[in-house]
Amino acid sequence: xxxxFFKLLEKQMAEQPNTFFLCADMGLGLIExxxxxxxxxxxxxxxxxxxxxxxxxxxxxxxxxxxxxxxSNFLIERAFEQIRNDICLHDYPVVLVGTSTGFDNGILGPTxxxxxxxxxxxxxxxxxxxxxxAVSAIPLIMEYLNTSDRPCYVRIGKGDFDPTVPxxxxxxxxxAPPNASTxxxxxxxxxxxxxxxxxxxxxxxxxxxxxxxPLSTTDLLxxxxxxxxxxxxxxxxxxxxxxxxxxxxxxEQQLTGVRLLPRCVPVEYSHEVGHKDYFEDKYGLSTQKLxxxxxxxx
Amino acid sequence: xQPLAPLSLRRTLLGIAHxxxxxxxxxxxxxxxxxxxxxxxxxxxxxxxQEADRDxxxxxxxxxxxxxxxxxxxxGLISEAEFNTYYSAGSLLSGHSNHFHPMVxxxxxxxxxxLSAGVGxxxxxxxxxxxxxxxxxxxxxxxxxxSNYEAFMLAGHLKLDNLCVLIDNNKLSxxxxxxxxxxxxxxxxxxxxxxxxxIRQDGHQLQQLFDNIQTTAFANKPVAIICDTVKxxxxxxxxxxxxxxxxxxxxxxxxxxxxxLY
Numbered sequence: 009x010x011x012x013f014f015k016l017l018e019k020q021m022a023e024q025p026n027t028f029f030l031c032a033d034m035g036l037g038l039i040e041x042x043x044x045x046x047x048x049x050x051x052x053x054x055x056x057x058x059x060x061x062x063x064x065x066x067x068x069x070x071x072x073x074x075x076x077x078x079x080s081n082f083l084i085e086r087a088f089e090q091i092r093n094d095i096c097l098h099d100y101p102v103v104l105v106g107t108s109t110g111f112d113n114g115i116l117g118p119t120x121x122x123x124x125x126x127x128x129x130x131x132x133x134x135x136x137x138x139x140x141x142a143v144s145a146i147p148l149i150m151e152y153l154n155t156s157d158r159p160c161y162v163r164i165g166k167g168d169f170d171p172t173v174p175x176x177x178x179x180x181x182x183x184a185p186p187n188a189s190t191x192x193x194x195x196x197x198x199x200x201x202x203x204x205x206x207x208x209x210x211x212x213x214x215x216x217x218x219x220x221x222p223l224s225t226t227d228l229l230x231x232x233x234x235x236x237x238x239x240x241x242x243x244x245x246x247x248x249x250x251x252x253x254x255x256x257x258x259x260e261q262q263l264t265g266v267r268l269l270p271r272c273v274p275v276e277y278s279h280e281v282g283h284k285d286y287f288e289d290k291y292g293l294s295t296q297k298l299x300x301x302x303x304x305x306x
Numbered sequence: 307x308q309p310l311a312p313l314s315l316r317r318t319l320l321g322i323a324h325x326x327x328x329x330x331x332x333x334x335x336x337x338x339x340x341x342x343x344x345x346x347x348x349x350x351x352x353x354x355x356q357e358a359d360r361d362x363x364x365x366x367x368x369x370x371x372x373x374x375x376x377x378x379x380x381x382g383l384i385s386e387a388e389f390n391t392y393y394s395a396g397s398l399l400s401g402h403s404n405h406f407h408p409m410v411x412x413x414x415x416x417x418x419x420x421l422s423a424g425v426g427x428x429x430x431x432x433x434x435x436x437x438x439x440x441x442x443x444x445x446x447x448x449x450x451x452x453s454n455y456e457a458f459m460l461a462g463h464l465k466l467d468n469l470c471v472l473i474d475n476n477k478l479s480x481x482x483x484x485x486x487x488x489x490x491x492x493x494x495x496x497x498x499x500x501x502x503x504x505i506r507q508d509g510h511q512l513q514q515l516f517d518n519i520q521t522t523a524f525a526n527k528p529v530a531i532i533c534d535t536v537k538x539x540x541x542x543x544x545x546x547x548x549x550x551x552x553x554x555x556x557x558x559x560x561x562x563x564x565x566x567l568y
Contacts, residue, residue, distance in 0.1 A: 028433070048433050059422045059456035066426020069412070070434060071358065090453075093416050094423050098405060 012146040014038045032078035061090035068100035080106025084125040096132040109165035110243025111287035118277045127248025136160040137221035141199035144174035165197035183214040191235035205298035237267045246272040310342040316540045319376045324560035326393035332550035334373035336476035336535040341377040343515035344441045359436045362427045364412045366420020367445035368402035383409040418451025428469040447479030461528045462501030469528040476537035478548045502530040509533025
């Protein structure tokens, strides 16, 4: 997904001279072409994420739309006050592009587990959060970013999965069996596991969300009116991500009769290390564990 | 030079400080000449009309907002009526500088943000090939914030010669002498090491400040002017007295301040 994103970003650099790219010493093999073609609008600020966020705000002040790129947790959590005060408070349209989500870097240890940054940032007024589910979503996301004038966080997980039928909307049904009473909602790279887990089950619906914040009541209300059980699958702490947002939204909508179930990371930092598949198995997010769980609901 | 006389600015500042009962009087008084010199160095009309090629002024030590608003008021960029709303409910003129007022370039108050934002502005102006300058006013206590050094490092590397940093070195932080708990010295050497053209001067010498701002523009390096100042400058019983970081003026102390103001 990252490769496609950067290919489209480079195209945008060519077409939109107000696009400015910053990175915090990340992007080997992805940014060199932009550095070569647009040196006056491409810069590696070094390992200084907080500085990068405020610099992006300053660039907006002079009419640019900056994209800031580094590993998701450093991008958001290291630079939180800069994002709050210099970007969101000023309503500057900075695009924060994070690489790696969930347990993409699980073997590197808990400092690199990207499981709590959504909750960190989603409370900031004005911010939008996009969590790409598949390769075919990336052009849709770039198109969306081109029309948005908001600060935005795009968290791109490692993966190149695409469903059989490419995505055509930011948020959409991917599987919608007519008699299903259970709906799975997911975002980011957990979409791949959900899609594979539901293959052949035939009676559970799947809704893919690239745009996860702020929530769209127009999109969500029909879902919660139609399905009696909704499962949220995400590689994020239960206290931090989409499930957490939907809990608040459900209360505000005063909807009753819907069972909302989390399939998230428990609220803890892991003491152990392991690759992504280790953590997905541990927390019930692997294809097999999800398939078993979905089966148990029927 | 335009008439932004420090004595007049201080008199106005004391007036709204008394009216509002706001704190941070000492830090406002120490940076009056700095603000005066900077605003006399820029084209005010371009700021008023928010031209793309206006010079940018960021008061990074945002708790001195009253001094900034006072200077903007004397420049005709904040009306008398609005100026008098400072620190009151519904006003845009908050205790820390607030960009929701259109004449304030950037909101500050959380320290250690203004310089990085200024570096971004300087980079943006250069990318747009605009011959405008960015002025960032920092406090000495603020220099304890590590984010400043990320910004100094990059600005020096990029040779941002449209960036001028002015450090209000009043030597007092929130609750004590800056040098007593986390020394900044040798500050000039440090800034030189970051590839800044560094000048150290008496920060209350207005003409010298103005001249240094003029002569250092676009000279292939960013500029840092360490302005040695006195917290509470101009009001003898406030000078170098850190109680006036937080203490507001009452009727009695206001009358005494006006009587002794120089």
